[in-house]
Amino acid sequence: MGLAKYLRLVRKTADLTFAPANVEQILKIISETKTGADVLARFTPHLRSGRIRIEGYPAEILDKLRAAKSSDQPVGASFVTDGKAGTIYVDLSSELGVLAPFLLHEMIHGLDEGIWDLARGNTRERGLRMLASEKTAFATQHRFLTELKMLHPGLESFLGRRYSGARILHEEMTEAAIRQLYDLEAA
Numbered sequence: 001m002g003l004a005k006y007l008r009l010v011r012k013t014a015d016l017t018f019a020p021a022n023v024e025q026i027l028k029i030i031s032e033t034k035t036g037a038d039v040l041a042r043f044t045p046h047l048r049s050g051r052i053r054i055e056g057y058p059a060e061i062l063d064k065l066r067a068a069k070s071s072d073q074p075v076g077a078s079f080v081t082d083g084k085a086g087t088i089y090v091d092l093s094s095e096l097g098v099l100a101p102f103l104l105h106e107m108i109h110g111l112d113e114g115i116w117d118l119a120r121g122n123t124r125e126r127g128l129r130m131l132a133s134e135k136t137a138f139a140t141q142h143r144f145l146t147e148l149k150m151l152h153p154g155l156e157s158f159l160g161r162r163y164s165g166a167r168i169l170h171e172e173m174t175e176a177a178i179r180q181l182y183d184l185e186a187a
């Protein structure tokens with residue numbers, strides 16, 4: 001096989017069971033799907049302007065998060081903002097197949113001005129706004145993951161084996177399940 005053909009093949013079948021070398025690799029996987037490309041089109045301006053950054057968790061936080069989870073649960077990702085700027089933290093040592101849906105989920109929070117507004121101190125209807133943000137984030141994540149599994153046929157069985165304890169990767173989250181997960185009150 002010639003090198004060009006080999007490289008084409010490798011690119012087409014990016015192995016999602018390995019950790020990425022950098023954040024750009026996760027963004028590339030996200031852009032492969034229709035849902036991911038749509039979210040990226042809205043998110044990229046925030047990334048370019050520096051309003052939102054994507055970073056690996058600081059080591060001491062990562063240690064604490066790992067200690068709180070069993071080995072069949074991923075560390076996850078989170079979006080934090082002070083109302084002026086925001087950061088999405090991811091565990092860059094996890095596999096691409098779990099990082100892509102988690103990063104996408106946090107991008108939805110980053111795009112949610114209601115979350116920025118909460119950080120600026122306007123906490124009216126906090127519970128409702130958090131719940132609405134989670135519902136959108138989980139629905140988009142589920143749609144994305146369904147598309148990604150069609151492009152990468154081995155992904156479903158990999159996630160099932162590697163992260164059997166993470167229901168958020170395997171089922172569509174209902175409102176009741178989200179409330180339970182985050183202990184959100186119906187405010």
Ligand SMILES: [Zn+2]
Pocket residue numbers: 105109133134137
């Ligand atoms: Zn969320």
